[in-house]
Amino acid sequence: MPRAASTHMDNPCQALYRSLLNQNGVQPEGTDISQSVLYTSLMGLLLVADKEKELPLGSGQVGLRNVGNTCFLNAIVQCLSHTQSLRDYCLTKMYLQDMNSSQEPELMNEFTKVLEGLWDVNRGDSTVNPGKFYHVFKEAVPYFSGYSQQDAQEFLRFLLDCLHTEINRRHTQCTSIKGSLEPAFNRFRLSEEASAMWKKHLDRDDSIIVDLFSGQLRSSLHCSVCSHYSNTFDVFCDLSLPIPKRTESRTTVTLRECLDLFSQEESLEKENSPMCERCNRCTKSTKRLTIQRFPKILVIHLNRFTMTRFSICKSTVPVSFPLTDLDLGRFGPADCGSVLYDLYALCNHAGTVNMGHYTAACREQVGWCCYNDSCVTRISEEQLQSSQAYILFYHLKNSTARK
Template structure:
């Protein structure tokens, strides 16, 4: 499919139909069969999680550790973050980080299968790839820093969790920007009543303040925008503690990308679609204000290159896409078999569902 998209066409047909690709997916996920409306984000997540499991080279998990939490609590945050990072990679290390690091230096005609496709994408972005396996691994995973502060004794504890995507709440204000969503996500939240955690200093449940920050941005990042309602978040909790609104996944191998998901559909019960207009920049989305103080991250600035739009309702609708041509630097609308050029000033709308950003530069 990737080859067909970029190959010159012969004859009047100038579009590619992914029917064979979809047929393979629905063999393993029958819920995607037929032509009923499906959630594009759920489809992408299913596909990429499956690819991630398929290429995970850790076949035998190491024996479970017995962490010394008292010792870890006394570590500097930067040292603790590295410890948690290494611990995670010991049980979840994609083959992409190792085998493909060798393949990118190989001749293309001796590589076959899915590696040939991925290698073609890599070479299109890195004609002279000086990449290590660690750099490839950094394309996919990020790390979140969670801080708990006891309001009684002042004790602070930090934890670090890997993430493949972030879930951002939408503030109850107008107008709303992507930065507003990040600011709400990283603001302090009071945990009280039934949500009180156990304070390691007081040795009892106490009222605490919780906050998030980004320890390291992945070069591929998914951000889901949703309303701050716990009942709408539980279905996405898979990898990190239940108090966090995060989920696991893997994104396409495509240089340094940032993908933002707008939670347009408000939940299982209400079955309504949200039409909140969220303003987002096409250039220089700077997220450095949301990096933790102990982070090694030096830059996090992104440019927009694609948008997936959904028009209609939760019961039926239509998907279109806006994409910026990587060489012409002009925007095009993809609507089934029709492709037309659009103005950059027209790409921001309340129908935007998924945004794709590309990292401008990275110090790592």
């Protein structure tokens, strides 16, 4: 079923403008934009101009061989292979100009070879063998040695982290903690504080992985005694959402309910009371998580596996999710407008904790395909919604959010 496809690149100037705006949220004051983004984007333009504006691409509808319990890897690689900005970045070898290390980016090279195989115009129906890529990955992350089934979300986290380390635009060695923490009562406005923390992050960690997948979470503590608010900001590469319990009146839940539960105000009291920086003692408080900075690619992990005292349980509650226009505005900063995301890939987990199988579903130029190791088949939109949905990949569509 391969069809010819190509990357969409209408006008290079428009593309640069859009990508700067979308990926990085260009700000009037320009305080927290990655400095190398302009350089990278210009390099991209030159490369694009070089390569006649379009990469010749196959359909991408190519399977991956299972090389020994590697369905978790195959499913995640197919989702990443359908992450267009990442795919194009790899296929144009942009990382070679971008990286700030003399070390060979072995994992990135092998990952790119897998993508080249998947998007090869002349590949036809033959599958791609990810064995060499997995081998190099296991050398970087010995935790994945052996042949047992692994968790797809863990694999995704380790993979993105390892790729990031290889192609970081910053020298990781010269990491310095500049200055000391700001005095507690000498803080700027919330958004400025968040921007400052983000800039600090980019000073150390800056890569296409950060450009695409990283967002910023805000955790705010509210003291019930003095009403003081304090905030901490953390970088995230995926949102791991709890799934509400199934009840008799509710046999299926919505993604929105999972997000509500994630962002729900939590009461901290007694031995869990945090230190209030104004009262200077532990006080009864509430805590709430919100999204301060939205990533371009939002990875949502439906946390189906929960640890009980003696074992791991899997929740098989069906979670329904929108394919288009997932609006996360209400989980963002107070005055942010709507923030819309469209689904482009998902990773499914079928079976039990011990005997499971991973597959992927990815949006194509027309319709959707299911990737089950070496087997690629068409599926309908209705088939996407199931109790097996495990990791959802959304891309930011537009945002009226205050930047």
